[in-house]
Amino acid sequence: MQQNSGGNLPPDNQVNQVTQSGSGIGSHDGSNSHGQDPERSNVTENSVQTGNDQPMQQSSSSISDSGQSAMRRNGSLGLVASAASAFDAAKDIMETLRSKHANLAGELEVLLTEIGSRFVTLPEERLLAVVNALLHRCYKYPTATTAEVPQSLKKELSGVCRACFSADAVNKHVDFVRDYKQDFERDLDPESTTTFPATLSELTERLKHWKNILQSNVEDRFPAVLKLEEESKVLRDFHMVDVEIPGQYFSDQEIAPDHTVKLDRVGADVPIVRRHGSSFRRLTLIGSDGSQRHFIVQTSLTPNARSDERILQLFRVMNQMFDKHKESRRRHICIHTPIIIPVWSQVRMVEDDLMYNTFLEVYENHCARNDREPDLPITYFKEQLNQAISGQISPEAVVDLRLQAYNDITKSLVADGIFSQYMYKTLPSGNHMWAFKKQFAIQLALSSFMSFMLQIGGRSPNKILFAKNTGKIFQTDFHPAYDVNGMIEFSEPVPFRLTRNMQAFFSHFGVEGLIVSAMCAAAQAVVSPKQTQHLWYQLAMFFRDELLSWSWRRPLGMPLAPAAGGGSMNPTDFKHKVTTNVENVIGRISGIAPQCFSEEVK
Structure with a gap:
């Protein structure tokens, strides 16, 4: 099955959300969704920052917060009046629900509070999702695999290291920080200049290694x-x-x-x-x-x-x-x-x-049966195009090179x-x-x-x-x-x-x-x-x-x-x-x- 230049390609904002937010793995902001493409900033498959360790606030206050933030956003569009009226209408609905259907409102709040705070992912699961996102970010970077790690990617890695092992995470998840912090920062933190990978291909291999470790730990340790x-x-x-x-x-x-x-x-x-x-x-x-x-x-x-x-x-x-x-x-x-x-x-x-x-999953099942790495078509394609990315061949020859790489993949790696x-x-x-x-x-x-x-x-x-x-x-x-x-x-x-x-x-x-x-x-x-x-x-x-x-x-x-x-x-x-x-x-x-x-x- 053709992999469309990659297996699981998480979105850019999955990593951005971690690096831009001041909260880390132990924070209260939540993590994951069903997934989206790297070229498009959409819903994520599993963002790092989660936890939801706090209970949900009362509906009226959460509506008030979201309503006010919506008003601020719409203000830049000249739609403050319509946002205010929408907020007032939502507030009226909640007040009517509480006054006329008090039992229903109470049951809903208990149900939603428990669901929102109790069924969140663990720190190891969230870190695995981030490593997976970073790995496929490396795959989609328009840089030769032999080139130095791009500066923008280094910046993201620094932000991820800070977010994943923030003070909040240290306090809430002591065992997680003890097991992973030192080794993860040694391998993937750009500030560790002596141990940080020199090329993009080395960084890719390092991320694959961490993905395998985390995946094994998540599947073996947790029911x-x-x-x-x-x-x-x-x-x-x-x-x-x-x-x-x-x-x-x-x-x-x-x-x-x-x-x-x-x-x-x-x-x-x-x-x-x-x-x-x-x-x-x-x-x-x-x-x-x-x-x-x-x-x-x-x-x-x-x-x-x-x-x-x-x-x-x-x-x-x-x-x-x-x-x-x-x-x-x-x-x-x-x-x-x-x-x-x-x-x-x-x-x-x-x-x-x-x-x-x-x-x-169908493709990964096939790779597991044949003892083959699922990401092999991506890495092979990138390696074949290193000359094209570095500008060593003419644009006309690039098309032939891409076609040749595609034909090699369909013949030997991904059957129909x-x-x-x-x-x-x-x-x-x-x-x-x-x-x-x-x-x-x-x-x-x-x-x-x-x-x-x-x-x-x-x-x-x-x-x-x-x-x-x-x-x-x-x-x-x-x-x-x-x-x-x-x-x-x-x-x-x-x-x-x-x-x-x-x-x-x-x-x-x-x-x-x-x-x-x-x-x-x-x-x-x-x-x-x-x-x-x-x-x-x-x-x-x-x-x-x-x-x-x-x-x-x-x-x-x-x-x-x-x-x-x-x-x-x-x-x-x-x-x-x-x-x-x-x-x-x-x-x-x-x-x-x-x-x-x-x-x-x-």
């Missing part, structure tokens, strides 16, 4: 399943009456009060889910009807985390459009939309499937039958395989369609989760990136991910049959005459919120475009950015949508 009675006695003994199982109201059908499923209890076992250097605690919510819903607890979220919730809301609206269109309905086209529950600003719960797997072999060994019969292929092809077609429609890149293998039993696909960190002008930024040569392994698994019949027809049906459904205007308004709301968030989470060195007028957008410029993005998206959809038949127009 795979925790017990609720040991992690949170409050949740074990807590009797809930009014709290409902989340996600019941996303369908179009109204739920009768007597059919509402209440939360009965939290499951006794709390498994630890480990994916590509990241660790999550998985909670099982058991309903009054005996049903079970699984959620992983993610902490240390970046501001990009809200984009995940916005994109899922857009997908739910599009699912309604698919259901109203003949061609998409007959193909059972429906985007998989897991539930996301914000717990507080740095913690959220994301619905998880026990059968989830990632493309990267890895995914097919894995699924043939996983599924019990030919009937299961046929059903899986059909559903998986439709889900992949929808993911590809959404990637093309919103120009979302960075689809590395660790970001694509699929359920081995149903074929449903969920992509993490699935939201657009924006340039300095507020327009969608997309620099990848291909519009979506369809690798050699996928082609071999589906064959030409699957690619040119199921995938192509599903993509066309989805495109036709959302730009049909009955839905075009509805889609326009939904996209406008999506981009409005996205650009508001983008305007204050931009990196410090990225100024607004000159048209924004002195560093702040006026309403006319802002409306123009939203409208332009919407028109571009609809134009791309219309370009691949088959023309509607006459009966569709009626």
Whole structure:
């Protein structure tokens, strides 16, 4: 399976968040998310700074803090009035909830406080996530492996060493600091001039060594399943009456009060889910009807985390459009939309499937069977391009060199039958395989369609989760990136991910049959005459919120475009950015949508 220049490629801000924040591993800020690409600053797979060792503050005070910070951010956009009114409305809702539903409010606060403070990752797990992020930062640096370690990377390493072994961490995690601090700083702190690696390749090897140590320690020392009675006695003994199982109201059908499923209890076992250097605690919510819903607890979220919730809301609206269109309905086209529950600003719960797997896990499984290092294709590719990076060959020869390196990798390192072999060994019969292929092809077609429609890149293998039993696909960190002008930024040569392994698994019949027809049906459904205007308004709301968030989470060195007028957008410029993005998206959809038949127009 082609690795797309790397296995787990964590985002830049995973490391930046550690180095810029004054808090370290033992701090209270939270750590992890499902993951995003290095070229894009998005939600992280497992940021270092966590702990959440404090209980959650009262909802009203946390809303007050977030509301005031939102007002300050929006002030630069000239939207203070609207932010103030939104804050007042949220405050009114909380006061009404407390006065009219006191028992429900009390139960929710106890539940969220326990989840936000008890189910966080350990210092070793957070350090492993940071080392993994730094390793893949080395892979993506446009520097020859024989060159000196870049100054910017040295600065980040210094910040990581300070943050991971801060005074707070020393006080809270004595054993962790005693076991790791001296050796880690000796190997990776740039201030240790006599022992710090001289070249980028040496630093890469040093980080690999630390990754193996930490991974071995985390897997050997800590149990795979925790017990609720040991992690949170409050949740074990807590009797809930009014709290409902989340996600019941996303369908179009109204739920009768007597059919509402209440939360009965939290499951006794709390498994630890480990994916590509990241660790999550998985909670099982058991309903009054005996049903079970699984959620992983993610902490240390970046501001990009809200984009995940916005994109899922857009997908739910599009699912309604698919259901109203003949061609998409007959193909059972429906985007998989897991539930996301914000717990507080740095913690959220994301619905998880026990059968989830990632493309990267399939590849790593193959490498483990063949006793091969998973990162070998990346290191080989970088070594082959050392001459090109250092400018020793002409630009024309660089293309040939890259092609030659790619061909060598496909022939000897990454075969095109890895995914097919894995699924043939996983599924019990030919009937299961046929059903899986059909559903998986439709889900992949929808993911590809959404990637093309919103120009979302960075689809590395660790970001694509699929359920081995149903074929449903969920992509993490699935939201657009924006340039300095507020327009969608997309620099990848291909519009979506369809690798050699996928082609071999589906064959030409699957690619040119199921995938192509599903993509066309989805495109036709959302730009049909009955839905075009509805889609326009939904996209406008999506981009409005996205650009508001983008305007204050931009990196410090990225100024607004000159048209924004002195560093702040006026309403006319802002409306123009939203409208332009919407028109571009609809134009791309219309370009691949088959023309509607006459009966569709009626």
